Amino acid sequence: MAVNPFQHADSASSISGPPSGSDYLADSIFRVIALSCASLIVVLILYILWEIGGLALPAMAQHGLGFVSGTTWNVGSQEFGVLPEIWGTLYSSFLALILGGTFGVGIAIFLTQDFIHARLAAVFRTIVELLAAIPSVVYGLWGIYVVIPMLRPVAEWLHSELGFIPIFGTELSGPGMAPAALVLAIMILPTVAAITVDAFRRIPYKVKEAAYGMGTTRWEAILKVMLPTASSGILAALVLGFGRALGETMALAMLIGNSNQINLSLFAPANTLASLLASSFPEAGQIEVQALMYAAVVLLVITLIVNILGLGIQQYTVRKFEGKA
Amino acid sequence: MSATAEAMAQSILPTAAAFSPVGPTVIDCQLEKVFYGDFLAVRNSNVPIEKGKITGFIGPSGCGKSTVLRSLNRMNDLIPIFRFEGHVKYHGQDVYGKNVDPVVVRRYIGMVFQQPNPFSMSIFDNVAFGLRLNRYKGNLEERVQKALERAALWKEVKDKLQKSGLSLSGGQQQRLCIARAIATEPDVLLMDEPCSALDPIATRQVEQLMLELKERYTVALVTHNMQQATRVADTTAFFGVDISQGGRTGYLVEMGETSRIFEDPQEELTKQYVSGEFS
Numbered sequence: 001m002a003v004n005p006f007q008h009a010d011s012a013s014s015i016s017g018p019p020s021g022s023d024y025l026a027d028s029i030f031r032v033i034a035l036s037c038a039s040l041i042v043v044l045i046l047y048i049l050w051e052i053g054g055l056a057l058p059a060m061a062q063h064g065l066g067f068v069s070g071t072t073w074n075v076g077s078q079e080f081g082v083l084p085e086i087w088g089t090l091y092s093s094f095l096a097l098i099l100g101g102t103f104g105v106g107i108a109i110f111l112t113q114d115f116i117h118a119r120l121a122a123v124f125r126t127i128v129e130l131l132a133a134i135p136s137v138v139y140g141l142w143g144i145y146v147v148i149p150m151l152r153p154v155a156e157w158l159h160s161e162l163g164f165i166p167i168f169g170t171e172l173s174g175p176g177m178a179p180a181a182l183v184l185a186i187m188i189l190p191t192v193a194a195i196t197v198d199a200f201r202r203i204p205y206k207v208k209e210a211a212y213g214m215g216t217t218r219w220e221a222i223l224k225v226m227l228p229t230a231s232s233g234i235l236a237a238l239v240l241g242f243g244r245a246l247g248e249t250m251a252l253a254m255l256i257g258n259s260n261q262i263n264l265s266l267f268a269p270a271n272t273l274a275s276l277l278a279s280s281f282p283e284a285g286q287i288e289v290q291a292l293m294y295a296a297v298v299l300l301v302i303t304l305i306v307n308i309l310g311l312g313i314q315q316y317t318v319r320k321f322e323g324k325a
Numbered sequence: 326m327s328a329t330a331e332a333m334a335q336s337i338l339p340t341a342a343a344f345s346p347v348g349p350t351v352i353d354c355q356l357e358k359v360f361y362g363d364f365l366a367v368r369n370s371n372v373p374i375e376k377g378k379i380t381g382f383i384g385p386s387g388c389g390k391s392t393v394l395r396s397l398n399r400m401n402d403l404i405p406i407f408r409f410e411g412h413v414k415y416h417g418q419d420v421y422g423k424n425v426d427p428v429v430v431r432r433y434i435g436m437v438f439q440q441p442n443p444f445s446m447s448i449f450d451n452v453a454f455g456l457r458l459n460r461y462k463g464n465l466e467e468r469v470q471k472a473l474e475r476a477a478l479w480k481e482v483k484d485k486l487q488k489s490g491l492s493l494s495g496g497q498q499q500r501l502c503i504a505r506a507i508a509t510e511p512d513v514l515l516m517d518e519p520c521s522a523l524d525p526i527a528t529r530q531v532e533q534l535m536l537e538l539k540e541r542y543t544v545a546l547v548t549h550n551m552q553q554a555t556r557v558a559d560t561t562a563f564f565g566v567d568i569s570q571g572g573r574t575g576y577l578v579e580m581g582e583t584s585r586i587f588e589d590p591q592e593e594l595t596k597q598y599v600s601g602e603f604s
Contacts, residue, residue, distance in 0.1 A: 210442040212403060214455050214505070215432035224454070229445045321445040323492025 049300065056293035067294055073260050073276070075284075080291040082298055087262045088270035089302065092181050092252065093245035095266075099185035100245075101238050104192025108234075111193075112200035113222050125197060132190035140254030143183040144175070148255075151179055155267050172267040175257035181266070183251050188241035195240060199233020200226060232318045239310030246303050249274040273299040338369070339567070342591070344580040346375035346560060351513055351543045352397055352420075352434075357411040359392055361404065365570070367392050370577040372562050374513065379535060379544040381558025381583065383551060385604055388564035389575025390547045394515050397545065398434035399427035415513075432459065435511035439518040441498035443490030443505070448473075448482050451490040451501055455509035468508055475537065476504035477530050496527025503534060513543045521549060532557050551599060554583060561586040563595045 004018040059067070063080055070081015107128060111121045155172035162168045172178070207229055211221040227234070257269020258279055273295050280292055352374040359367040367389035374380050374397070382390040392401065399420060401407040413420040420430050435455075443451050452469040461468065469486075473479040478500040482493070490501050499519060506514060516535070520528040535557050538544055548554050554561050562580040566573050579586060579595045590596045597603060 204442075206438060206440050206442040207444065209400070209403065209438060210444065210502070213398075213400060213431060213436040213438065214458060215428050215430075215435075216458060217428050220458060224458075225444055231445075319489075320447075321489055321491075323445075323489030 049297075052293055052296050052300070056290060056297050059287075059290035059294040060297075063291070063294065067291070068298060071260070071262070075288050078287060080288075080294070082273060082276070082295050084260045084262050085271050085273045085276050085295065086298065086302070088177070088256065089246055089272040089274070089299070091270070092177060092184055092256065092272055093242055095177070095181035096184035096188055096245045097238060097242045099181065100188040100241055101192055103185070104189050104237065104241065105196050105234060107189075107193045108196035108200055109222060109226075111197055113218070113226065125194070128193050129190050131186065136187070136248065136250035137254070139183050139187055140251040143179050143251060143255040147179045147182055148172075148174060151182070159267065166264040167266050169265040170263065170268045173257065173269055175255050176267050176269045177256065177263075178266040180252050180256040180270075183255055184245050184248055187248060187251065188244050191244055192237045192241040195237035196230070196234050199230040199237065202233065203229050228321055231321060232314050235310065235314045235317060239307060239314065242310070243303055243307055246306065247274055247299070249278045253278045273302075338569070339576070339578070340369040341371070341577040341579050343371060344373065344560075344562075346373055346378070348378065349376045350374060351376045351416065352545075353412075353414040353417075354393070354397060355411045356393060356396060356409055356413075359389070359396065359409040359411075360407070362406040365572055365574045367575045368567070370564070370575070372577060372580065374543060374545050375560060376543050377539060378559040379539050379546055379557050381554035381561045382545065382547045382564065383549075383554050383561060383598075384564030384575070384578075385566060385598070386549075387573050387575065388566050390562075390564045391517055392575065393564070394517055394545055394547050397513075398431050398436055398515055400431070400436065402427050432509070433511055434513045434515060435506040435509070436515045437499075437503050437506050437517065437519045439521050441495055441502050441522060443493070443498050443501050445489060445491055447487045448490050448493070448501060449486040452504045452508050454505055459509055461509075469504075472504040472508035473501075475507060475534070476500045477534055478504055496523045496530070499523055499527065499531065500534070503531065507538065507542070511542065513545065514538060516544060516546045518547050518549055520553065528553075551587075551601075551604075555587055558583045563590075563592075563598060565594050565598075 006012055007017070059080065063070070067080055067082060068086065069083055070079065071083050072079045072081055074080075110116070111125055116124070152172055155168075155178065158168045159171050203226060207225060208221065211225040216224065252272050253275035256271060256275055258271050258275060259269035260271055261268065263270065277292055277296060277299075280288065284292055350373040354370075354372045354374065356367055356370045356372075358365060370389070370393055372380070372382075372393060382394060384390050395401045396409060397413060397415075397420070401409075415430070415434065419425065432455075444454065446454075449469055452472050453465050456465060456468055470479060470483075473482060478497060481497060482488075482501075490498065493501060499522065503519070520531050523531065532553065535544055535546065539559075546554075546558060548558075559582070560580065561583040563578045563586060564575050565578040567576055568574075579590060579592045586595060587599050590599055
């Protein structure tokens with residue numbers, strides 16, 4: 001019970017009083033619950049890192065940094081290197097980010113800048129978010145049976161006409177970078193679109209008023225005022241989308257071709273860390289499992305670096321555009 | 326109601342005596358009726374804006390003074406349910422004419438808002454915004470500096486032009502918005518309670534600025550503060566609220582030279598308002 005120095009003040013109200021002991025108790029309980037929820041996340045991440053790191057330790061000791069720069073994955077000769085997978089992971093995610101990011105931001109502009117009625121926009125937004133509910137394996141099947149056959153004539157034409165450009169340098173072999181990146185772009189689209197929509201929604205009405213008050217056309221208002229204002233939120237959306245693309249497994253394992261090579265060509269098969277893990281685990285022996293654990297650590301580190309970099313860029317734009325310390 | 330009865334009802338609604346300024350008018354604004362959806366927000370307001378002068382709009386909350394101001398540069402177009410009867414003419418040209426793009430109107434008739442609303446970009450880019458929009462070919466730095474000097478902000482920001490406009494204090498932000506609005510030298514500047522979010526010192530600076538601005542521009546100023554109107558406005562339009570028709574409809578009660586409105590009001594309502602009986 002707290003000390004109440006005011007209870008004997010002669011004009012004090014008899015209704016006012018200090019919080020009861022149970023009020024203070026509830027306060028402390030809530031604080032403890034909130035604190036443990038928050039720290040649980042940190043503990044969980046550290047625990048996962050610890051466990052995977054522990055399993056990867058033998059492979060780490062044996063292969064060292066050569067694992068990251070090596071280009072062969074041969075169980076027979078115990079040679080393990082994941083450079084092609086690192087390349088494939090970053091390349092496919094980057095392509096997906098460019099495609100999915102452009103479309104996601106475009107959709108968000110369409111939904112928030114008075115192009116359609118607010119109620120229709122809500123329906124539209126729900127449909128876009130439904131894309132996130134489609135299971136990864138369904139995307140993979142769709143990629144195999146729809147996207148690859150659809151891409152084939154386009155890819156053949158691009159290769160024969162513009163084959164001198166490295167990104168069109170090979171023929172489409174079926175599964176490969178292009179179908180994988182395309183499907184990946186669709187998979188990150190709802191994340192990017194939904195968060196960007198929120199970023200645009202957060203812009204106060206007075207900013208829109210200021211833009212139109214200066215005599216901007218609608219496009220000038222959107223491109224020169226709304227986009228910079230929403231930029232930190234849009235960056236957050238892109239970072240999250242990129243993070244999701246880095247870790248996406250099933251659809252990529254089905255579409256990327258699982259080929260251990262580094263190739264700029266969009267039509268060549270490739271591999272990613274996540275799909276390497278998924279496709280190699282079922283038949284891996286003890287030595288290979290250790291190498292796969294090492295690959296998992298590499299993937300975790302890449303994801304971590306990307307997120308930290310993204311956060312850094314976002315903080316920078318917040319400071320630069322919004323002037324917050 | 327028959328046509329004659331309606332006409333009679335119309336005729337007994339209080340309306341202001343017509344005011345015509347001595348000098349040339351820049352904007353001839355005759356709003357018969359302004360609606361938001363079915364709601365009659367303003368009626369019978371004939372507010373001429375005189376060139377090179379400050380025209381103050383005063384009146385209690387909900388009297389439609391902001392609505393009238395915003396219809397001058399078609400800011401009300403942002404509200405889809407806005408419509409009106411009457412006309413607004415700028416230099417004799419119908420602002421709401423069929424072939425007139427509101428964007429063009431707003432480039433000649435600039436606006437400063439109640440809440441400071443700088444863009445989330447650098448101080449320099451904020452002021453240069455309108456110049457770039459109009460594809461200004463001259464010396465951008467010079468223009469930006471001049472606008473900031475006129476807005477009495479230059480000394481405070483000259484060493485941090487690349488900092489975000491949002492890093493400034495509220496009063497500085499409002500002066501930045503004024504600099505942004507005057508950088509393109511618009512013919513008319515509309516100010517919608519520009520000092521309501523400012524402290525007394527910043528208010529004084531902005532008022533000083535308004536007096537300097539009228540040397541070059543025409544200013545229309547909405548203010549909730551009667552003293553401000555007496556300090557800066559040459560002409561004052563007093564708006565009242567008419568609750569006789571069921572809703573709260575604003576209308577022009579009286580308009581005239583500021584000193585006349587405050588010292589010798591002709592209408593009872595004006596007299597009560599300027600003597601501080603209601604606000």
